[in-house]
Amino acid sequence: MPLITLEPCTFALFGALGDLALRKLFPALYQLDRAGLLHADTRIIGLARDEGDQAQHLAFIEKNLRGYIPDSQIDSTSLDSFFTRVSWLKMDFLDASDYPALADLAGTNQTLVAYFATPASVYGGICENLAAVGLDENTRVVLEKPIGHDLGSSRRVNDAVAKFFPENRVYRIDHYLGKETVQNLIALRFANSLFETQWNHHHISHVEITVAEKVGIEGRWGYFDQAGQLRDMIQNHLLQLLCLIAMDPPSDLSADSIRDEKVKVLKALAPIGVEQIGQLVVRGQYIAGSSEGRPVPGYLEEENSNTQSDTETYVALRADIRNWRWSGVPFYLRTGKRLPSKLSQIVIHFKEPPHYIFAPEQRALMSNRLIIRLQPDEGISLQVMTKDQGLDKGMQLRAGPLNLNFSDTYRSSRVPDAYERLLLEVMRGNQNLFVRKDEIEAAWLWCDQLIDGWKRLGDSPRPYAAGTWGPMSAMALITRDGRSWYGDI
Numbered sequence: 001m002p003l004i005t006l007e008p009c010t011f012a013l014f015g016a017l018g019d020l021a022l023r024k025l026f027p028a029l030y031q032l033d034r035a036g037l038l039h040a041d042t043r044i045i046g047l048a049r050d051e052g053d054q055a056q057h058l059a060f061i062e063k064n065l066r067g068y069i070p071d072s073q074i075d076s077t078s079l080d081s082f083f084t085r086v087s088w089l090k091m092d093f094l095d096a097s098d099y100p101a102l103a104d105l106a107g108t109n110q111t112l113v114a115y116f117a118t119p120a121s122v123y124g125g126i127c128e129n130l131a132a133v134g135l136d137e138n139t140r141v142v143l144e145k146p147i148g149h150d151l152g153s154s155r156r157v158n159d160a161v162a163k164f165f166p167e168n169r170v171y172r173i174d175h176y177l178g179k180e181t182v183q184n185l186i187a188l189r190f191a192n193s194l195f196e197t198q199w200n201h202h203h204i205s206h207v208e209i210t211v212a213e214k215v216g217i218e219g220r221w222g223y224f225d226q227a228g229q230l231r232d233m234i235q236n237h238l239l240q241l242l243c244l245i246a247m248d249p250p251s252d253l254s255a256d257s258i259r260d261e262k263v264k265v266l267k268a269l270a271p272i273g274v275e276q277i278g279q280l281v282v283r284g285q286y287i288a289g290s291s292e293g294r295p296v297p298g299y300l301e302e303e304n305s306n307t308q309s310d311t312e313t314y315v316a317l318r319a320d321i322r323n324w325r326w327s328g329v330p331f332y333l334r335t336g337k338r339l340p341s342k343l344s345q346i347v348i349h350f351k352e353p354p355h356y357i358f359a360p361e362q363r364a365l366m367s368n369r370l371i372i373r374l375q376p377d378e379g380i381s382l383q384v385m386t387k388d389q390g391l392d393k394g395m396q397l398r399a400g401p402l403n404l405n406f407s408d409t410y411r412s413s414r415v416p417d418a419y420e421r422l423l424l425e426v427m428r429g430n431q432n433l434f435v436r437k438d439e440i441e442a443a444w445l446w447c448d449q450l451i452d453g454w455k456r457l458g459d460s461p462r463p464y465a466a467g468t469w470g471p472m473s474a475m476a477l478i479t480r481d482g483r484s485w486y487g488d489i
């Protein structure tokens with residue numbers, strides 16, 4: 001039996017035929033239903049402006065579910081039972097006259113979860129229309145990223161929503177916070193006194209955060225070219241990971257205690273002035289290359305591209321946190337599209353022992369590393385030094401892993417998708433895994449200075465071939481400090 005209490009709710013999905021709904025939200029709701037994690041009275045209302053009746057829309061949803069969910073996890077019985085929860089309403093989200101029908105369908109006897117899988121420009125309008133028909137009393141609103149494209153626009157969106165919904169009913173999604181291993185960062189750090197005593201500049205030399213993607217733009221040119229990798233990935237996912245690694249222990253597990261600590265980290269990030277950008281930040285753009293042995297086009301040759309674009313598809317940077325715990329410990333972040341593999345990992349490099357008693361040539365080996373893998377193969381591995389086995393080896397050292405591979409250890413049949421956890425938490429009214437307004441704004445403030453700096457410098461992205469680990473200058477960024485990116489990458 002699940003350890004969590006299920007609460008009934010009405011889940012209204014704005015943008016129910018969009019890419020996110022088809023790829024992530026419907027599959028997540030289906031999996032929750034199949035796992036018995038939706039309350040018997042929970043209902044789903046699909047909202048879209050497209051023509052077509054309920055049967056046509058459900059057939060389309062089914063086709064997509066079958067495409068995104070492995071065959072072994074989908075069957076007609078579970079699908080039929082899931083679809084008994086779903087109803088459909090055609091509406092124009094900015095037309096107030098379409099909302100009384102939604103109010104009739106939703107009723108007010110249970111919590112309404114209004115999920116905005118739409119452009120952020122319509123969030124304020126939807127909130128106003130919901131309030132006009134009394135659907136603001138018992139409602140939680142879920143906002144998808146990107147919320148704005150800089151501090152000013154993000155404030156405008158947040159303020160428009162705040163006119164109708166207080167912060168404790170606003171759930172801002174960063175889907176990385178729903179990933180199993182990201183959640184485990186909190187357990188790892190605060191349920192093991194072993195690590196907390198080492199978690200500071202006395203013992204840690206530097207931290208790497210890598211989020212590498214194999215895919216290119218995949219038909220998302222229109223959105224991506226306006227955003228770029230800094231706004232699309234660093235401003236949210238990578239800075240959230242940095243916060244979870246760097247934050248002080250919260251006094252409890254409540255949403256605000258955790259978020260208070262994260263905001264402190266964001267506010268302590270050292271500004272990167274225009275004169276430092278060239279040294280501390282690298283932006284790249286992929287050119288034609290290969291992926292999995294087949295040729296792939298460069299960013300400027302992708303479908304619907306604009307051949308003049310200087311949007312970055314890769315960013316590597318060094319961030320410093322100005323506080324007692326992290327003084328002098330650089331955080332190296334890198335993320336890019338069309339890299340050789342899909343890999344998200346955090347590597348904590350501990351300092352070398354202060355005094356060497358082993359052979360000097362082995363000195364380079366001698367620092368412990370804690371590797372936290374978010375994907376693929378979720379797990380945690382601690383690299384420790386041991387003596388190599390064998391009579392002929394003398395006191396030769398070897399770095400070996402103490403491994404915790406989640407799927408082997410917990411034998412779970414599958415790792416749930418981040419959206420399953422996030423949807424479940426919204427339905428339970430738990431804001432732990434959602435980003436507060438001041439967090440988003442602090443992250444924008446820091447990223448805006450970089451975007452502004454690039455503009456002032458007229459900086460163009462450095463080319464890198466698709467299927468490689470990014471521009472050469474990203475290597476220089478870290479080797480300049482006498483270090484290298486972890487592993488063979």
Ligand code: BG6
Binds near residue numbers: 213232344
């Ligand atoms: C999204 C970005 O937020 O995260 C995408 O908009 C990116 O560009 C995606 O591909 C990566 O998520 P994941 O879970 O596949 O690492």
